[in-house]
């Protein structure tokens with residue numbers, strides 16, 4: 001069966017008495033070149049970790065749908081676990097993946113799964129990759145959940161995240177301080193690793209056809225954690241509280257992004273303290289948070305929390 005042939009997909013869904021569900025963001029890939037390229041990117045396109053790890057990695061797919069991308073992942077990885085929310089798709093997956101011994105399907109809402117525990121369990125000492133054609137309606141909470149899952153200290157088994165997302169979302173995640181799309185999501189992602197926009201996927205490659213265009217985003221956590229970005233970050237037991245404060249500073253800076261930073265951060269620090277810290281960094285005290293690089297946020301938080 002060709003899971004990317006539109007006629008065959010329709011027949012399969014009809015046979016199971018179901019149709020694509022908008023409420024679950026179901027837009028299935030119907031051009032086989034796309035799941036192939038996404039699986040290749042996930043398995044074979046490292047850019048921070050030098051070695052190619054897919055030979056022994058376990059890949060976690062979020063939202064397998066009818067299994068088109070799942071099958072491509074199963075051809076490249078020794079083990080695939082796929083989490084699907086829709087009970088109507090579970091019997092479909094049982095049929096389309098029946099011949100694959102290295103795939104396990106979990107019927108669950110990914111947003112309600114304990115991702116940290118799941119990733120530890122899948123790992124058992126091997127690297128874990130995440131790969132998904134994400135439903136647009138939950139892209140932000142899913143990325144947030146993935147970033148929250150691991151402490152950015154380089155010890156997580158999670159080594160690569162490859163996501164097909166709305167094009168604008170990919171731009172927002174990859175944006176730097178000079179870009180109009182720069183946001184708290186851009187900085188929080190940059191604290192964990194490097195994000196890259198890999199390639200575009202036009203709306204015509206999906207069934208049903210969405211109103212927006214998409215892009216594949218790849219994120220690789222830094223091999224040595226935040227210290228690869230900012231070597232002066234506190235170490236040991238000082239790291240977790242420092243990182244927690246850092247994320248609060250970033251959130252507050254972008255919550256009121258038009259305000260000068262001393263005002264935006266006034267719920268956390270006195271204006272005088274923020275001004276002093278900015279002066280020590282050689283930055284104007286009326287700067288807005290949206291002008292600071294991820295490294296600037298790291299240094300500013302260190303100056304504000306260690307006196």
Ligand code: SAM
Pocket residue numbers: 024025026027028029062063064065066067068069070083084085086089108109110111132133134135136138
């Ligand atoms: N992977 C398939 C493909 O590429 O053709 C389907 C992708 S479709 C855009 C998104 C998939 O995610 C659907 O199968 C949908 O049911 C599933 N999904 C939506 N919300 C989910 C959630 N919270 N947890 C797990 N799966 C979810």
